[in-house]
Amino acid sequence: ATRPLPLLFLNLGGEMLYILDQRLRAQSIPGEKARKDEWTDVDRKRVMNDIITTMFNKKFMEELFKPQELYSKKALRTVYDRLAHASIMRLNQASMDKLYDLMTMAFKYQVLLCPRPKDILLVTFNHLDAIKDFVRDSPGILNQVDETFRQLIEMYGCLSAGEFQLIRQTLLIFFQDMHIRVSIFLKDKVQNSNGRFVLPISGPVPWGTEVPGLIRMFNHNGDEVKRTQFTTDGNYIIPQREGSFELYGDRVLKLGTNMYSVSRPVETHMSGSSKNLAPHAKENIAPNPHAKEELNFLARLLGGLEIKKPGGSETGFQLNLFTTDEEEEQAALTRPEELSYKVVNIEATQEPGRQAELARILEELEVAEPRPASSDKGEDLLALMDGL
Amino acid sequence: QATWCVLPSRVLLVLTSQKGIQMYESDGSVMVYWHALDIAEHPPAQAVFARGIAAAGGRFICVGTSSGLVLVFDIPHKGTNVTVSEVLEEHHDAITDIAAELGQAPDGAGDLVTADDAGTLCVWSSGEEFTLLNKIPAFGCTCSSVKLWNGIVAAGYGNGQIRLYEAATGVLRAEVSAHARWIYALDLAPLTGKLLSGAEDSFVHVWKLSRNPDTDDVEIEHCHAECVTDTQICGARFCDPEGCSFAVTGYDLSEIFRYSQ
Numbered sequence: 001a002t003r004p005l006p007l008l009f010l011n012l013g014g015e016m017l018y019i020l021d022q023r024l025r026a027q028s029i030p031g032e033k034a035r036k037d038e039w040t041d042v043d044r045k046r047v048m049n050d051i052i053t054t055m056f057n058k059k060f061m062e063e064l065f066k067p068q069e070l071y072s073k074k075a076l077r078t079v080y081d082r083l084a085h086a087s088i089m090r091l092n093q094a095s096m097d098k099l100y101d102l103m104t105m106a107f108k109y110q111v112l113l114c115p116r117p118k119d120i121l122l123v124t125f126n127h128l129d130a131i132k133d134f135v136r137d138s139p140g141i142l143n144q145v146d147e148t149f150r151q152l153i154e155m156y157g158c159l160s161a162g163e164f165q166l167i168r169q170t171l172l173i174f175f176q177d178m179h180i181r182v183s184i185f186l187k188d189k190v191q192n193s194n195g196r197f198v199l200p201i202s203g204p205v206p207w208g209t210e211v212p213g214l215i216r217m218f219n220h221n222g223d224e225v226k227r228t229q230f231t232t233d234g235n236y237i238i239p240q241r242e243g244s245f246e247l248y249g250d251r252v253l254k255l256g257t258n259m260y261s262v263s264r265p266v267e268t269h270m271s272g273s274s275k276n277l278a279p280h281a282k283e284n285i286a287p288n289p290h291a292k293e294e295l296n297f298l299a300r301l302l303g304g305l306e307i308k309k310p311g312g313s314e315t316g317f318q319l320n321l322f323t324t325d326e327e328e329e330q331a332a333l334t335r336p337e338e339l340s341y342k343v344v345n346i347e348a349t350q351e352p353g354r355q356a357e358l359a360r361i362l363e364e365l366e367v368a369e370p371r372p373a374s375s376d377k378g379e380d381l382l383a384l385m386d387g388l
Numbered sequence: 389q390a391t392w393c394v395l396p397s398r399v400l401l402v403l404t405s406q407k408g409i410q411m412y413e414s415d416g417s418v419m420v421y422w423h424a425l426d427i428a429e430h431p432p433a434q435a436v437f438a439r440g441i442a443a444a445g446g447r448f449i450c451v452g453t454s455s456g457l458v459l460v461f462d463i464p465h466k467g468t469n470v471t472v473s474e475v476l477e478e479h480h481d482a483i484t485d486i487a488a489e490l491g492q493a494p495d496g497a498g499d500l501v502t503a504d505d506a507g508t509l510c511v512w513s514s515g516e517e518f519t520l521l522n523k524i525p526a527f528g529c530t531c532s533s534v535k536l537w538n539g540i541v542a543a544g545y546g547n548g549q550i551r552l553y554e555a556a557t558g559v560l561r562a563e564v565s566a567h568a569r570w571i572y573a574l575d576l577a578p579l580t581g582k583l584l585s586g587a588e589d590s591f592v593h594v595w596k597l598s599r600n601p602d603t604d605d606v607e608i609e610h611c612h613a614e615c616v617t618d619t620q621i622c623g624a625r626f627c628d629p630e631g632c633s634f635a636v637t638g639y640d641l642s643e644i645f646r647y648s649q
Contacts, residue, residue, distance in 0.1 A: 115569070117570070161530045198618055206568075212567055213565055215608060217562045217608065219603065220604070226607070234591065
């Protein structure tokens, strides 16, 4: 379909930044009181700046906007993994898993509830508006984001409703069968306890749609000759105004704005409803026919991410997406197999040239940290990906 | 997409995808024909797919494409010698749906309707050479699905509206504010004129189409509504030609729901 990837990437990235910002605020200590290994406000701003700078760098954006397919969730996750580590922050596997779960469920919700297919662009603009606010003190990065904004307007501004619906359908297929329960969604009654989202049958109709109920009939001259009404359980109203698709403006739509705050922490439930996952669980084991294309895609995107390595004396700061370290350990141990983001068997790719190139890129991106496993670097590509 | 194409001599199962069009014997045992989509016909970086399938004129199967072209396949009584008999070039936007006359067409009403992303509808008369009878201009919204019955075109739109047009003249005969979201599916029960509509607003509606014998005016009345809670309807079909029961599918739903009177 006409380029769903930039929209997918930017919106998921936006959600990631909301979550990281919230967790960093929750874990931060006032500057004077902080120990050497504790977060401060200054650290938080630095992390946000570093990640946003990396996300919006020109080379990376160029790769992103090229015409290409949507790849698997696992392939995409590798890019976010790298992005999350673009600064002094470090995340354990369990926290990274949780982060990705939250990001994907949030965007799935936003895509599903878009009133019009075109509103997916407003959701994207909401995320970009918020990202611009995160870096409002840094004109250089602000320019990069504006540049991407303009590219989006140019690429998507003139698409028809049908083309947007095709993009939306492609995204929905990408998110199909994901039913991870998110605490903040459950509390707000936006998600049911079975993991499915609530679709309201009340509220404003989309811009350009009429409130259902009226039937008008015309004769062969075009004169209205009869008018009737029908009723349903729905309770709809007319919307007040349309959101803006300009660089600056009131988007009106709330989907895509930041729903987290320090007082509303986020937890996910690895639900025991694994029988719902059964039909797709087995897919993880079969060799991926698109493995080769996926590796090419990853090599290009990761190659475009210019990561600044932290200075020699700096060590990484650990960020925990759970409330305690024990919770994080527990989450890692109890994560159901079907929901694992481990990279699948890539035996399908026997091309040594491509393997070597990706290995080289991944090596460059390695952080100077003792690695838990003692596997040989540069040999097993699968192990390299796992070690990220 | 997948559709049964019922012709006097045989029934074929036709599938469309991003690669092309496949036709199978009705039991799925043998692939009768494979048509690959010509990438060159499409502007670069645009989606390529086939969409919209209908059997027409007792002899043809028509399939739409993302470039707006409609391929007309001539189907032999048996065997695999399927040929492209014509390519219809009226639409400039991706085809969304194609419908053949399900009842009795009045004179001059044609027997095929094609719809596209822009909302344009074309009414055709099938034959060795298809003739364009009417082009109904778009009003600014995608026509997502279309049905043709007794010379009445029933069209469902992305803004939730259902419109009825006179196939012979292209005149608008009814306008229904039917749904609060994108209409995904329309179906029609030819023995009674019942119309089924399913949309992303979670609702399925049953309507009744008829013609006033005195005035010849087209009438539509609302019969029934069902709300499939928390589900965006993706497919809706009557299970019998009277329209006494229907089946519904939705996004993220692994079940098919069946409703009957």
